[in-house]
Amino acid sequence: MAAGTATRIYPFMPGGAADGIKLVSGAVVLSDLTASPRFGLKGCGSAAWLAAQGIPLPAVNRIGKHHGMQVLRLGNEDILLLAEGVGETLAEVKTAWHAATAPKGYSSWREEGWAWLRLSGPRLAEAMNGLCALDLRPEKFGPDDIAQTRVGHIEAVTFRSPAGFDILFDITASAYFARSVAAVATHIDQHNA
């Protein structure tokens, strides 16, 4: 890499820590969104600063929307902005945050610390049933709900996406998580063969 360039290599990319680990596809599909833009703020002043920018904050463990971004309230002062396809909007927020004076919370480095994977496919419900102990049926777990729990035996944040479930977790567990999902997918295939 040339000096001065700052290119992030995420785990499933060539040269990444999980390079070579296959993401399952078929009855269960796992896709990698880790390179998609996101920005997390945490700590005293985070909520007030975001609210002052006109970003409406939902209740804890709920998801709000703002200019195409998803606003995930993970705690009173722990908020995550997901900007799939609207990176410019998020870039404006980040620029404003960097220029602002404290109190404004601190960056929780979710773009570096967390992996972002999406689980979908015709056997999605069975797969989530095997990965997570919570009742995630639509009547119990709506599109604006967040579950902070365990998925595939690791601590994770999960919520519904139009295609299935999005899962955020410690980026260092990327390969492990992909293998956990692959094991569940294989089990489902064997029982439906």
Added chain:
Amino acid sequence: MKLLTCPMNGPRNIDEFQSFGPVRARPDPNATADPEWSRHLFRAENRQGVVVEWWRHVPSNYFFLAERDLVSNEIIRTFDASEPRGRA
């Protein structure tokens, strides 16, 4: 499966939680003799009754309090640390 109800996240499998021990008064550094410090730091209570303990829901990193019966191991209630502690 044993369940514990997190005040923020609802009922969850107990293995999502980490115990941080009983809520205890902190000795006054200016008025506490060495034997009392030693007792505070190294000796655990072993009594019957109800204890108020710190617990953490690990996936959300949320700390809260739980009242637990030390004999039956029943969790009597869980609540946010900002709420009155009653027996603590």
